[in-house]
Amino acid sequence: MTTSHHRSRRTVTRAAVAVVIAAGTTTALTGTASAHAATDAVTVAPLVKGLYQTSYSERNDVLWTTVAVGRPPVVSSSLLKVDPDTLEVERTITPPVTDAATGALEAVYGVAVDDEHNTVWTTNTRNNTVAVYSQRTGKHLVTLPNVNHAREIVVDERHDTVWASAFTDGTLVAFDSKTFEEKQRITVEGSGPTGLVVNERTGTAYAADLTNDQVIEVTATSATPRLIPAGDGAISIALSKNGKTAYTANQTSGDVSVIDLKKGLVTKSVATGAGALSVATDDRTGNIVVVNRTAATATVVDPKAGKVVRTVTTGANPNHVEISDGTAYVVDKSGAGLDGADQIHSFRVTR
Template sequence: MSAAIRPIHRIRRTTAIAVALASGSVLALAGTASAHAGHTEPAVSTVTSAGLAQGLYQSAYSERNQVLWATTAVGRPPVSTSALLKVDPKTLKVKASYTPPVTDTNTGAVEAVYGVAVDDEHNTVWTTNTRNNTVAVYSQRTGKHLATLPNVAHGRDVVVDERHNLAWASGNGDGTLVAFDTRTYKEKKRITVEGAAPTGLAVNERTGTVYAADLNGNRLIAVSPYAKDPTFIPAGEGPISVALSADGATAYAADQTSGAVSVVDLRKKAVTKTVPTGAGALSVAADPSMGRVLVANRTAGNVTVVDPRKGKVVETLATGANPNHITVARGTAYVLDKSGSGPEGQDLVHRIRIAR
């Protein structure tokens, strides 16, 4: 028998943001809840922030090692300042920093890292080396550079399918999606869609299907490892990032042009809801434990928490300027920004404890 149903009162959500005020400091400010007669404020998400490094781009969480991996690259070619960072998710401090291989001894240019994904099955980290048109593989245990794999034109994102031993990379420069064997590092599959600009990636490890946001086509590109040709699914305006629901039946696309997230029924191949989130929606991640979707809105300078079933924003959380990437693990989101507002000019990392 179920418990008695109690009346639900209207509630007001609050948001919080913490700013690192001194070098190495990490401060958190939690939303406060107050109780009034007959009214109880719910839990609210909290944000903890810290200066991390200059030139932050993307992050990925390793369940196996319980660390956050982040990429940094500073400046235009030849890029000589870049690092793969191993970050403690509890303290938000850098545990180790690994410099990519030098590609030009005359200029000091390195194989700068931008996109990142972890392969906990093989204890490796995969990166896209956008300006070198390659992807690379590093050891999670030692940070050693293990391989550089060519022919990924202006590679943007990489995602790992541990079940099928594949790492997929998006070649934004020529409309390609490339799959590499995560054991041998050999290329296994290549799909090219003329006129497409694939950016963000998500993979359904049960089916092996990878989904790419097509910035040029207002659509998702779906590629099965077993099919010869891709299929196309409508999305919103300017999709640049994509995430999947826990059951893999729904995709969420961050639509940069319209500043919204599209809820996409993958079986019906149709957008079922469009939820405005904020200007410059750039990165999206799904929290399977709560069924929430989080969107980093770069121009708006915030993160929105979306209830996709109801099709509405339930929280808006301030971050530093120019939030660039978001990843979610165990009910916690990690957001990297390009604000340069750390005590020594660093970009910030924000840890969000998502409200239950």
């Protein structure tokens, strides 16, 4: 999907393993608590070691979460099916083995859901591939090669297209989401595409170019990309609901850039925190959330006003943010849970 996803939240209770942080205090739950009982509460739950990214499925009401631990050969990796309300793991899917001798797995890192075809796509960065799994059964359906240092992936359901960023090659690769065939390959020499987003109304894809501090724009009608200036160390990108504005999280400068896509220029820069790494849009309010890895915070920004409206403390090394129906989900790489488990945090974007 393009940016944040919507669903009808049901009344639930949080699992006792979660921790609710409200009004500057931390309380361990001994029973259960209403979901988001305090409007400024942050709910934290440990999952497993090695969390990377999440993607919300409206069709199945699931947070698909990628896990990978260590350097090659990676022998610990999984695709988790997480309940977005209780933050409990409902199912663990192990990727295919790629080397029987070492037990190396086709480790998963980036993730995006295709609710139209009921699949979930992953980037397998160490293997230079992307893969597709069934959301219904968890079955590994296919592995698609030649996406060197595959970093992120995004689904355009309206145009049956999935885009992946190949960081090493400076390439954006498009696949047919029905047939899994490669349909387009766009290379910008000397670039390093990382974060991705797509405007499903137009089919235009946008990539944050970490190497050159810019945005790569690829339209459905032109094979020649347009290059738009961004912030210092642009690594992640999101779009406004109307698709006219892009937001880049800038890792080097620790801020977010607000970019007018028609004019092709940065109109505002808002400081968010050291190591800004991931950004997502809340379509309900128009606010954005930026995860700051070094600062260990998630910052809610009003991009129209160009100001920070809230800063949420996370665990160490927050890595990714996903927004669904006004709730932000942030995964960290803190190792703060039992046996070094990383954590997931959820909070309402508005208070």
